[in-house]
Amino acid sequence: MTAITEALRRLPKVELHCHVEGTMRPSTVVELASKNEIELPTSDPTQLYRYTSLDTFLEIFWLVQSVLGDGDDWARLAYESAVDGAEHGLVYRESFFTPARHLDAGQDLGDIVAGLAEGCVAAEEATGVRIMLIADIDRAYGPGPGLEMVQRLVELRRANAPGTDRVLGIGLDSTELGVDPTDFAPAFELAGRSGLRRTSHQGEVTPPTTIRAGVDVLGCERIDHGLSLLDDPELTQRFVDERIPLTVCPNSNIRIANAYPRLELHPYARMRELGLLATLNTDDPALTDLDLTYEYRSVMDAFGYTWDDMVTIALDGVEGSWLDPTDAGALRARITADADQLASSLATG
Numbered sequence: 001m002t003a004i005t006e007a008l009r010r011l012p013k014v015e016l017h018c019h020v021e022g023t024m025r026p027s028t029v030v031e032l033a034s035k036n037e038i039e040l041p042t043s044d045p046t047q048l049y050r051y052t053s054l055d056t057f058l059e060i061f062w063l064v065q066s067v068l069g070d071g072d073d074w075a076r077l078a079y080e081s082a083v084d085g086a087e088h089g090l091v092y093r094e095s096f097f098t099p100a101r102h103l104d105a106g107q108d109l110g111d112i113v114a115g116l117a118e119g120c121v122a123a124e125e126a127t128g129v130r131i132m133l134i135a136d137i138d139r140a141y142g143p144g145p146g147l148e149m150v151q152r153l154v155e156l157r158r159a160n161a162p163g164t165d166r167v168l169g170i171g172l173d174s175t176e177l178g179v180d181p182t183d184f185a186p187a188f189e190l191a192g193r194s195g196l197r198r199t200s201h202q203g204e205v206t207p208p209t210t211i212r213a214g215v216d217v218l219g220c221e222r223i224d225h226g227l228s229l230l231d232d233p234e235l236t237q238r239f240v241d242e243r244i245p246l247t248v249c250p251n252s253n254i255r256i257a258n259a260y261p262r263l264e265l266h267p268y269a270r271m272r273e274l275g276l277l278a279t280l281n282t283d284d285p286a287l288t289d290l291d292l293t294y295e296y297r298s299v300m301d302a303f304g305y306t307w308d309d310m311v312t313i314a315l316d317g318v319e320g321s322w323l324d325p326t327d328a329g330a331l332r333a334r335i336t337a338d339a340d341q342l343a344s345s346l347a348t349g
């Protein structure tokens, strides 16, 4: 590993757009499939990890998700996910989980959240990495099950059920084409009224009208992907003026959405030049052969960024996060101090 790659690996990083199921180790996919008697089409799941579109990706994502059978499986997933992230300098993540198919199959949201939280606690003890959770609604299941998930989450929080203090908010992911995001307004309205934060995947493969709906109708405080935002200059300016964060996943947009043939053609640099709070994230690293070190290194190379640019990107992750001001200040100070040390070791070789 070159010195700059190693420095980027060690730079403390925040991640705001990462699906816990999309971090599942291939070996864990195989072991949990066997444990839960799920038949996989191959003994090496990585053979399935090539996609021509978001929807072909989701077929595989759903297959991987289906191997999670009980709270212990969710705990293992959360633990391994955090430990693997920490290897790449992850110090804080707001991680998505999307339980629609598990709830549909009879699992209880309380068991899923408790399992995830147990894994997060163990990983925190082992590595110091802190993981908070965002419960995503799966668009493919429709607004009814989405609202039911939020109702159950609100009920669990009221009862102080184990792990629910780790769930910061809700999100919306999965297929975009042919789905009207405003159909999910009642679920988002309930979440907002109940003190849950709100974000949603919009504009990954759809026009900026969905991004506008995300902020104006669903009340989202940030937008995941938001790839088509620049097609609407007026909305873009609003995101700049109001510092509405985008959780951008450049390499995912190439490998999953097939939106650009090469990273150099991705609008990430243009987004940042315009003054957008465009954070940097991996989305589904284990399903796309990615990690945070690679994400940072490849973006640095593609757009000719300096070390200081990369540190600013790491700090923007803190600004886009849902940390309270005290914790955000402490994390900013830690990133800055470590970055200064890494910069001087780079300078002295």
Ligand code: ADE
Binding pocket: 019, 022, 054, 061, 173, 174, 175, 201, 204, 252, 256, 283, 284
């Ligand atoms: N679920 C996991 N990854 C996703 C993505 N990139 N877009 C929508 N839903 C997802």
Ligand code: ZN
Binding pocket: 017, 018, 019, 173, 201, 224, 283
């Ligand atoms: Zn995503």
